[in-house]
Amino acid sequence: MPNPPSDLPGDHRTAIQDASALLFHDAPMAVYLRDGQGMFLEVNRAMATLFGYDGPAAFLEAMAGSSEQFYLDPAAKSALLSGLAASGAVAGHQYQAICRDGFVLWIDESAQRVASPLGDDYYIGFLRDITEEKSTSWALTEAEEKYRSIFEHAVEGLFQMTPAGRFVTVNDALARMLGFAAPGDLTALGNAAARLFTRPADRQLLHATLVDTGLARGMETELARTDGMTIWVSIQARAVRGGDGEVILYEGSMEDVTERRNSQETLRQTLARTKALFHQTVKSLSTTVRFRDPYTAGHQDNVSRLAAAIALRLDLPEETTAGIQVAGQLHDIGKISVPVRYLCKPGRLVGLEWEFMKQHATTGYEILKDIAFPWPVAEIVLCHHERLDGSGYPRGLAGPDLGIEARILAVADVLDAMASNRPYRPALGMDAALEELSRNRGTAFDGDAVDAAHEVILSGLVRY
Structure with a gap:
């Protein structure tokens, strides 16, 4: 260690030397003393421990x-020693070292x-292990670069937008x-x-939605392009709030679903035409x-309307009700095989x-069984x-089979x-x-169906 000033009394010089030595060796940070050529003259225990040595002597050796x-x-x-020789001080010099x-x-x-009293140059320095900081910094940099790459090359349109409607950040896909x-x-x-929004209400x-719940999922809306065309997009977004809880930003993605929407509309029209043709058939x-x-010209129509009304009163699913309605319209189709003289006979058969x-009933089943109805109409x-x-x-079936x-x-x-x-x-x-x-x-008839029929007739839902 450099000596204290020579003009101090002897006991003071000794005390200062002892205190300096104590601070040097017990400092929690790695500390060293070099000569002008960069050779280590003295290091503390923290310095030796940092590089995996048992003590300062082992390190110096x-x-x-x-x-x-x-x-x-x-x-x-070399860069460190050159800097010290040129300016007398170096701060924040970072490098890799081997333990x-x-x-x-x-x-x-x-x-x-x-400088010593004799004019010799010494360097006193401090070392700090920044391996963990570097690793964290690299991880953050890598994550940032990865995020930027994902953001820039994503197929979906990504954005950040203020509540006022100004886009802060968008990727190429959205543009x-x-x-x-x-x-x-x-x-x-x-x-x-x-x-952009063709419907202000959207x-x-x-x-x-974002202010109230903080999240919007699969919201579909129509946007206007710069060329005058419109597209349909599906928006996924979340609200970013500031320290006071106020929403400061929206961020999320937009997916162009125009083709899907058009396909759905085409399919809807096709289904509507198919449904109309089906009912005509x-x-x-x-x-x-x-x-x-x-x-019995109106009998099948009456039964169809009445059966559908009973099904609705029983809260049956819409599809089940539709099947019952179709079955009602066709339930007597098997009479086509019955001789007309029996159908029109004025007396009992x-x-x-x-x-x-x-x-x-059996003939009706045979006529309908091979038609691909979406319901078990034939049965x-x-x-x-x-x-x-x-x-x-x-067939003489009983309750559990019906x-x-x-x-x-x-x-x-x-x-x-x-x-x-x-x-x-x-x-x-x-x-x-x-x-x-x-x-x-x-006994012969289902109780719930009978009760529902009473309600349908008495409420006037089906009139005779």
């Missing part, structure tokens, strides 16, 4: 035997020149999507959102029975006549004369048949029909 000392790149040592076990550290070194030559052309617009909804099939049985008539038609107690036909569609159709069929005119009798009236259903509620 190792450094004396190596001209490169612990510097991974000898140029780093005793070969581990490489990043070191931050600061040193300054100290191209909206017809801009470069991202800067979009961010240069003061209130781009007001120009922009207000996006703003309200069902109507045509239903009409074939009318030509053979004029007495007996014997073989009745057996012929009972076959219409419903086959079962519309079955009863819960097994007394029906053609679906809700057949149960509802059975109630609607009996209700309309009794309330309407028949070749062999005049109409019995709605009161008689409802009374018949009530008398057989839970």
Whole structure:
């Protein structure tokens, strides 16, 4: 260590030397003393420990035997000594150093020149291990570069936008999507959102959603491009809040879904045409029975409306209700095979006549079974004369084997048949029909379907 001034009393000089030595050796930071040629004269314990040596003596011995000392790149040592020689001080000199076990550290070194009373130059310096800082810095830099690469090359349009509607940051994909030559052309617009959103209400909804919930997912809206065309986009965004909780920024992505929307619209129109054609076909099939049985011309339509109303009253799914409605329109199509003399006979059918008539349920099934309906129409038609107690036909099925569609159709069929005119009798009236259903509620007919039929008729949902 450099000596204290020579003009101090002896006991003071000794005290200062002892204190300096204590501070030097016990300092938590690595400290060294070099001569003018860069050789280490003295180091503290922290310095030795930093490089993996048992103590200062072991460190000094190792450094004396190596001209490169612990510097991974000898140029780093030369740069340090040159800087000290030129200006007398070096601060924040960073380089890589090799420990005793070969581990490489990043070191931050600061040193300054100290002259002895005899005029000799010494350098006292401090070393700090910045390996962890470097690793963190590199990780952050790498993450930032990776994020920038993802941002710039993403297929989706990425953006940051103020609540006022100004784009702060956009990537190339979003600029191209909206017809801009470069991202800067979009961010240069003061209130781009007001120009882009063709529906101001959609922009207000996006703003309200982000303020209230902080997140918007899959919001589809129409945007105007710079060339006058419009596109549909799906927006995913989140709100970024400041320290006071106020929303300061929106950030997220936009995906061009114009092609999908157009495809969906085309599909919707196609389905609408297909649905219309389907119902026309069902109507045509239903009409074939009318030509053979004029007495029951409106029966199938009435049963269809009544069965659908009962299904709605029972809160059945829309698709199930649609299937019941179609089955109602076609439930007597099997009568096309019944001789006209039986269909129009003014008296009751007996014997073989009745057996012929009972076959219409099976015949209807055979006609409809190969048609690819989206519902089990053929099976419903086959079962519309079955009863819960097994007394029906053609198979004598009982409750557990009958679906809700057949149960509802059975109630609607009996209700309309009794309330309407028949070749062999005049109409019995709605009161008689409802009374018949009530008398057989839970035995021949499904209780819920009977109750729903009462409600439908009494509420006027289906009029006779």
